[in-house]
Amino acid sequence: MSTESGKRRRKADGSPTRAQDPEGTKRNILEIASEEFALNGLSGARVDEIAARTRSSKRMIYYYFGDKEGLYLSALENAYRLVREGEAKLDIEGLPPIAALSRLVEFTFDHHHRHEEFIRMVMIENIHHGQYLDRSEMIRDLNVTAIDHIARIYARGVREGFFREGIDPVELHWQVSALCFFNVSNRATFSKIFGRDFGAEDQLERLRCNSVEMVVRFVTRSENLGE
Incomplete structure (x- = not known):
């Protein structure tokens, strides 16, 4: 041979x-x-x-x-691994809390835009009611690190007087994910319905900035908003 x-x-x-x-x-x-x-x-x-x-x-x-299901689960695990590895590489520990949270939202928006297959696979897994994800200890562990990451930013912001108290880090992660996810998952339908190309560069930049501002305003104490 x-x-x-x-x-x-x-x-x-x-x-x-x-x-x-x-x-x-x-x-x-x-x-x-x-x-x-x-x-x-x-x-x-x-x-x-x-x-x-x-x-x-x-x-x-x-x-x-x-088998095919094993391959699908491995691909799903790999998709989550890539986004969490990207979060872990963000150099934001030394940034002020508002800047750190803004950078995290920007990363999430950009990652989802560049990795549309991740969004589609998450949508497919939701069609299956998360039954394959539920088999994966790896994905659960990966997402624990994501919550720990955003929880540290939020706790530091509360401690330093920038963020308001009483926000659940998991719910904050939900809000960030929702804004960035929808940009990919519903782009085609929104573009067709409203006759505007939501994938155009200028439109994406506005949506990115809006997503950051909406999250920051949600967590920031009113006296720190500069208004």
Whole structure:
């Protein structure tokens, strides 16, 4: 059997692998699978099509991910991982609370705009009533870190006298997510109904600024709003 780099081999148990970079192959599968699931949903996506678009085979996909539902759950976990990793990289600990919260909203808006497949996969998972997400301890852990992040910003703002008391960090996260999510999930229908391109650069910039202002005004004490 040839050992040439990149050619497919078989393990002793008959399962396929790659001579090099199995993690790269898995990342490639997840990237393409995310696109397919976001476009066609869990029932409409085809493993044959995913295999055809990747440097893998259907057998290899099943080896790595078990079955189609396992692949879907892994793609969903990867989508959440990407957004949470982006949040973790934000350099906002040294910023004043209002600036830190503003930066978090800006990041969320920009991430959702650049990763529309994440929004579509979340919409699909809601169609399934969160039943696959419920199987994932990873996603629960990832979202705990998201709440911890926004809770620290909010607590610091309250402590320093900028933010009003009594806001639940989970509900604050809900409001941020809602504003940024709707920008992607309902862009097409709003554009058609109101005859305005909500995906245009100038429109997106206004929506981004409005989202930041709405969240900041929601949490900031009235005497700190500068009015």
